[in-house]
Amino acid sequence: MKLLHTGAIVLAGLILSGCDKTDTAASGQEVIRVGATPEGYPHNFLDHGQLKGFSVDIITAIAQKANLKIEWVMSDWVGVLGSLQTGKIDTVGNFADTPERRKQYDFTTPYYYSAAQLAVSKDNYNIHGLADMKGKTVAAELGSNYANVLKEFDPQNQIKLVTFEGMDVVANAVAQGKVDAFVSGQVILLGQIKQKGLPLKVVGEPFGVKPAALPFRKDARGEELRKRVDQAIQQLRADGTLKKISQKWFDTDLSQPPASHQGD
Structure with a gap:
């Protein structure tokens, strides 16, 4: 695994650290550790030291709605997968919800x-x-x-x-x-x-x-976070936020399945 940081780096008010296991921030908010790659455009990428992207915007909106503080953990994609499996992170964006992956993780409702x-x-x-x-x-x-x-x-x-x-x-x-x-x-x-x-x-x-959703491990912490995040996603879909963010990045609404996949 190639971790791309050596300590806590502050980016746009969010902490990028792979070593801090604290689950509660100084603000009293519960911390959710999210894996990301620095060159995953358009989902997550570094722009002059600031983490940006479609999935970054989505997860930021989810965290705000669920009263969670994000700790971004940066590595290459193989490292992100390893961190998810070992519990060094809680979840990751742009992750397809598939039957094979459901054997290992529980998923929220899709966000795109x-x-x-x-x-x-x-x-x-x-x-x-x-x-x-x-x-x-x-x-x-x-x-x-x-x-x-x-x-x-x-x-x-x-x-x-x-x-x-x-x-x-x-x-x-x-x-x-x-x-x-x-x-x-x-x-x-x-x-x-x-x-x-x-x-x-x-x-x-x-x-x-394929539906892309947020995966969580099948344990007590994973289930508690999944429920909070799932509720936030449903609220963001209902109030039009998911659609707005999708249109910002792609000029189209990817938060709903294509017509041919409705009801799948």
Whole structure:
């Protein structure tokens, strides 16, 4: 695990620390420790020392509604997953709610709906979507659920799937022609390509819509926090806050499932 801090760093009034296990802040508010990556645009990223992003805005609104104080714990994605498993953090944003993950965690109601998409080199004119991937190699970020989403759409295992640690490593492999395509979240790919000027382009239609919710461990603390956070999410959906934050970042409302997935 690569922790990207050595102590408490104050960012926008929030504490970034992976070592403090205190559950109550000096203000008397209960602390919720949230894992995040510093280069997870558009969900969470550092901008001149300040943590910003779609999931940052959502979780901040949830904490305010639930009277919780956030302690952001920064690491790479593999480190975030390890911290969640070992109890060093309480939850993490942009985490798909899947049957496999439900075996380990209890989830809140979703705060947005995530779709997968493919990206290829901007000079690739042969791949236009999933239908063109037979016999091709697709890369995914290690620990990402999008690898599993791709498998759902490849029941005959005609696509070779490989994983790399770190989104930049995956993007470079695709750009250099070492692999044919990159599977990740639609908004993640669009955001990363735009923000970093990556020599990639998204192709085909989004697929495999999944609800993204906040996971909590199956213990007494996890259940208590999950109930408080779940109530806050429902209130934020009812008062339009989830929709407003989604439209701020994506110019569309991702807080509700697409029409074809209503009632799933």
